Amino acid sequence: MGVAAPDPAATGGWRRRLSAQLERATGAFGGQVRSRLLVWQRLDDDFYETLLEILISADTGQPLAEAIVDDLRQRAVRAGANRPEQGLALLRDALLGQMRDRARGLDLDGLPAVVLAVGVNGAGKTTTVAKLAHQLRASGRTPLIAAADTYRAAAIEQLQVWAERAQVPVVAHRPGADPGAVVFDSLAAAQARGCSPVLVDTAGRLHTRQPLMAELAKIVRVIGRQLPGEPREVLIVLDATTGTNAVAQARSFQEWVGITGAVVTKLDGTARAGYVLRVEGELRVPVKLVGVGEGIDDLGPFDPETYLTALLRGPVADPAG
Ligand SMILES: Nc1nc2c(ncn2[C@@H]2O[C@H](COP(=O)(O)OP(=O)(O)OP(=O)(O)O)[C@@H](O)[C@H]2O)c(=O)[nH]1
Ligand SMILES: [Mg+2]
Known part of the structure; x- marks a missing residue:
């Protein structure tokens, strides 16, 4: 959808x-x-x-x-x-x-549907989850955010501030809690309240750190046991300004948890516009969303036509038309 x-x-x-x-x-x-x-x-x-x-x-x-x-x-x-x-x-x-021909819409048909944001530190996961929650709510959905990055108190607070602005409920535990337990409670809360989708923010992790990747795989198993078929969307969040090892990162996340799409963030701050081509061409993963700033509205669907037109300076169609 x-x-x-x-x-x-x-x-x-x-x-x-x-x-x-x-x-x-x-x-x-x-x-x-x-x-x-x-x-x-x-x-x-x-x-x-x-x-x-x-x-x-x-x-x-x-x-x-x-x-x-x-x-x-x-x-x-x-x-x-x-x-x-x-x-x-x-x-x-x-x-x-x-x-x-790549499917770029998010599959949110589950009740609740689950969207997991994964990636290395600082890629833009929390911001993306918050922006997405805001937009989904504005389009009439009833999202709920799972604060499954329990490593830092600041991470939970950051999400709560964003979620308050977006008027979206957050399920959070104490810093240091088991992220699997946060996710378990979030899904139960979503089912009880009729919320969907559940947007899961996860801690940043280096793709080469096995125990951390195993922890992520466990989160996915918790979700799948509670809601067979979920998470429907596992989005790898990639920072366009740091570029180059995206391929290695994404392959590792792909092996551990399966990736259904990519979010390329910070496209506003980079001259490396070829990065999107690389994510699509080398990873064979569709870029579903792009982040173009730090504001709550600065996230949107990726449109190849607009992008390629801008890139190759073809005739510029009126984007509003
Ligand atoms: N310019 C710009 N900045 C962004 C964008 N997306 C995120 N940021 C900024 O990037 C920084 C990191 O974003 P976070 O959402 O905290 O990243 P994260 O992946 O959750 O980080 P960790 O939880 O520490 O792994 C913040 O300062 C964001 O405001 C974007 O599209 N454009
Ligand atoms: Mg974060």
Whole structure:
């Protein structure tokens, strides 16, 4: 189901805002496209080598950048294209073709549905849970937040402050409590009160720390025992500004708990716009949500078309239309 859309009344404004933030995030890339790619007269080795450099510098990752450029060469030959603008249009179509068919809405059909946010320290999990709770409530749902990061008192308080603003109930235990017990109580509370979805904030953990990953797997087992089929959504939260080892992180989380989607945060603060391509291309995990700021409204569904248009500076459609 395509939920996680922001308040419908605010959608036009939100989309404009997302576009504006993406423009900034992709500005460096778009600038390079104009100043370094469109100066070539034809689609030749100079063009392709420059494109490869631009992709790599935007954090797309070498293997994926090479695959994208090789694919584009073949497409250009097949299409008989020989001008840089045609090359960029083919590139946009190729990337859009790969990204368009991925299911990006959150599956929230369970009663209650459970959404688990996981990731390394500081990625933006708590903020994402709070923003999502706010938006789901604004769109008429009755979310409940499980404060399953029990490592730091500050983490529980941070969530309570956000949740109060969003007017969403939080189930929390004392610092140091078993996160599995918090989740157990949260699901019972959601069932008793008719709340859904349950959004579970978890402690940040390094993907290489086995005991911490085992603890996360235990949380997932607790959920599955209480509610077969849940959690429907396990979202890995990835910080676009720290980039590079996202692939290793996500693979590890994938092995331990299974990932259904990614949230890329802090896209407002980065020139590494290729990062989203990398998450999709190398991990084969759909980016479902993007974070573009620290405010409660600064989260929204990821729209490949808006993103690629901003990235490759094609004709900019009116995002509100
Ligand atoms: N600019 C910007 N900042 C963000 C975004 N998302 C989160 N942040 C900031 O990133 C910092 C960390 O966010 P948290 O939500 O606390 O991250 P976390 O993953 O819960 O961190 P731990 O619980 O410590 O692992 C905070 O200062 C947030 O305000 C975003 O989309 N853009
Ligand atoms: Mg947190």
